Amino acid sequence: MLEMEETMSEIKFSKEHEWITVDGEVATIGITKHATELLGDIVFAELPEKGSNVNKDATAGVVESTKAASDVYTPISGEVVDTNQSIVDDPSKINSDPEGDGWFFKLKIKDPAEMNTLMNRDEYDKFAKESAS
Amino acid sequence: MKKTPLYNLHQKHGAKFVQFAGYEMPIQYETGIVKEHITTRNNSGIFDVSHMGQLFLKGGDELTNDLQKIFPIDLAKISINQSKYSFLMKENGGIYDDLIITKLKDGYMIILNAACKDADLNILKSKIGEKYQINLSDNLSLIAIQGPKAKDVLDSLVPGVTKLKFMNGNQFKYKDLDIYITRSGYTGEDGFEISINNKIVESFVEKLIEKGSSMIGLGARDTLRLEAGLCLYGHDLDENTSPIEANLKWAISKSKINEKFPGSEFIKKQYNEGVSKLRVGIKPETKVIARESTKIFDEKDNEIGKVTSGTFGPSVNGPIAMGYIHNDYSKKNTKIFLEVRGKRVPASICEMPFYKKNYVRDGGDNVRN
Numbered sequence: 105m106l107e108m109e110e111t112m113s114e115i116k117f118s119k120e121h122e123w124i125t126v127d128g129e130v131a132t133i134g135i136t137k138h139a140t141e142l143l144g145d146i147v148f149a150e151l152p153e154k155g156s157n158v159n160k161d162a163t164a165g166v167v168e169s170t171k172a173a174s175d176v177y178t179p180i181s182g183e184v185v186d187t188n189q190s191i192v193d194d195p196s197k198i199n200s201d202p203e204g205d206g207w208f209f210k211l212k213i214k215d216p217a218e219m220n221t222l223m224n225r226d227e228y229d230k231f232a233k234e235s236a237s
Numbered sequence: 238m239k240k241t242p243l244y245n246l247h248q249k250h251g252a253k254f255v256q257f258a259g260y261e262m263p264i265q266y267e268t269g270i271v272k273e274h275i276t277t278r279n280n281s282g283i284f285d286v287s288h289m290g291q292l293f294l295k296g297g298d299e300l301t302n303d304l305q306k307i308f309p310i311d312l313a314k315i316s317i318n319q320s321k322y323s324f325l326m327k328e329n330g331g332i333y334d335d336l337i338i339t340k341l342k343d344g345y346m347i348i349l350n351a352a353c354k355d356a357d358l359n360i361l362k363s364k365i366g367e368k369y370q371i372n373l374s375d376n377l378s379l380i381a382i383q384g385p386k387a388k389d390v391l392d393s394l395v396p397g398v399t400k401l402k403f404m405n406g407n408q409f410k411y412k413d414l415d416i417y418i419t420r421s422g423y424t425g426e427d428g429f430e431i432s433i434n435n436k437i438v439e440s441f442v443e444k445l446i447e448k449g450s451s452m453i454g455l456g457a458r459d460t461l462r463l464e465a466g467l468c469l470y471g472h473d474l475d476e477n478t479s480p481i482e483a484n485l486k487w488a489i490s491k492s493k494i495n496e497k498f499p500g501s502e503f504i505k506k507q508y509n510e511g512v513s514k515l516r517v518g519i520k521p522e523t524k525v526i527a528r529e530s531t532k533i534f535d536e537k538d539n540e541i542g543k544v545t546s547g548t549f550g551p552s553v554n555g556p557i558a559m560g561y562i563h564n565d566y567s568k569k570n571t572k573i574f575l576e577v578r579g580k581r582v583p584a585s586i587c588e589m590p591f592y593k594k595n596y597v598r599d600g601g602d603n604v605r606n
Contacts, residue, residue: 169270170456170549172528
């Protein structure tokens with residue numbers, strides 16, 4: 105059981121370049137530093153609605169850089185319990201602190217087993233490096 | 238993929254490259270688009286636009302007379318070293334390319350869009366035949382320096398450039414080689430475009446950087462020109478859009494309205510009777526960015542137009558766009574709706590430029606207004 109909890113608090117990553125951390129039954133989700141580097145200066149963010157239900161790998165937000173728009177996907181399913189309005193007001197926070205102040209939304213986790221489909225940091229770093237080349 | 242003579246310098250400054258019109262061009266450098274944009278507005282920025290065509294035509298009055306039948310601008314009225322914004326017109330009234338034509342002592346220099354330059358050369362050759370020497374230079378680079386400090390930076394290397402008036406040029410010397418400088422640009426700022434030999438362009442640009450200027454990529458060039466309300470060929474202008482529809486009536490000489498040039502019948506009709514669609518500035522009311530191809534609706538759900546350029550304007554600190562709209566809706570402050578990701582975003586028609594520019598004018602010359 106203790107081992108399970110440790111696994112759950114570890115940061116995980118999706119192939120769509122989102123990160124996710126878990127605290128109890130709530131997950132926090134944002135986009136990776138690698139994603140922000142690909143996007144460039146982020147100038148717009150759109151978040152899912154609080155109270156809405158989102159399904160794993162579905163669109164749950166949008167970011168736009170000066171160059172283009174990109175969808176933000178949710179790596180797991182759940183109910184949106186909180187959103188980070190401060191990145192809507194100041195999208196540059198996503199560039200300056202993608203894994204901290206630049207978080208996007210929090211989910212009440214529907215199926216903890218979905219976490220097992222995601223990558224750990226080493227796996228993600230390797231994936232990001234390979235997909236960039 | 239072609240490279241400009243400044244490719245290594247771009248790399249040295251951490252450029253991210255994109256393919257543009259057959260060239261590998263820097264979209265941004267290490268600092269990023271927003272900072273590059275602000276640097277140009279507040280200080281000065283250097284743009285490598287060597288991918289653009291520099292076409293030279295040699296000839297005297299006879300050449301001017303022949304070009305009068307091609308361009309909708311009165312070339313007899315411009316003086317030596319004066320530049321004008323104009324178009325290479327299609328018979329249907331559309332635009333093959335938008336360009337800057339400068340009268341020189343022994344002919345004309347025409348600056349063309351990179352993606353159009355080879356086709357433009359063929360079109361011009363087919364129209365004026367073998368009578369004149371015509372050549373698309375491959376030994377010259379083209380550099381722009383733009384921004385409020387551009388004049389001081391450039392004057393420290395090439396004394397005398399501050400005397401140039403907007404849309405006027407002259408020959409200068411740098412390291413014993415001729416360079417041709419015009420006071421012009423594509424950012425809404427005061428600035429210069431410098432035609433310079435490939436052999437010395439890198440050392441010249443390094444000197445400009447030493448004097449306090451910075452490299453700026455195509456990304457910021459796009460946000461700067463859009464804030465200034467300037468058109469990008471292939472997006473805001475094309476072969477099926479006329480200069481009148483593009484709201485560029487000012488670039489057609491009044492004296493040419495009754496003359497013949499390609500598309501002149503359409504232009505005359507539109508000039509006198511008006512148009513059904515018009516290029517306008519669009520200001521979204523929220524922070525949502527409406528990109529190219531975004532559909533425009535009225536409040537009764539009628540589709541009334543399309544966005545042709547849309548981005549985030551760093552100096553405006555919000556989204557901006559331009560597009561074509563049915564003439565009934567083209568008045569300032571008209572409320573419209575933009576369809577972005579399936580939702581309707583309220584917006585209004587606004588005057589351009591979005592950002593007030595800083596040109597040095599020569600007594601009422603409203604070029605690229």
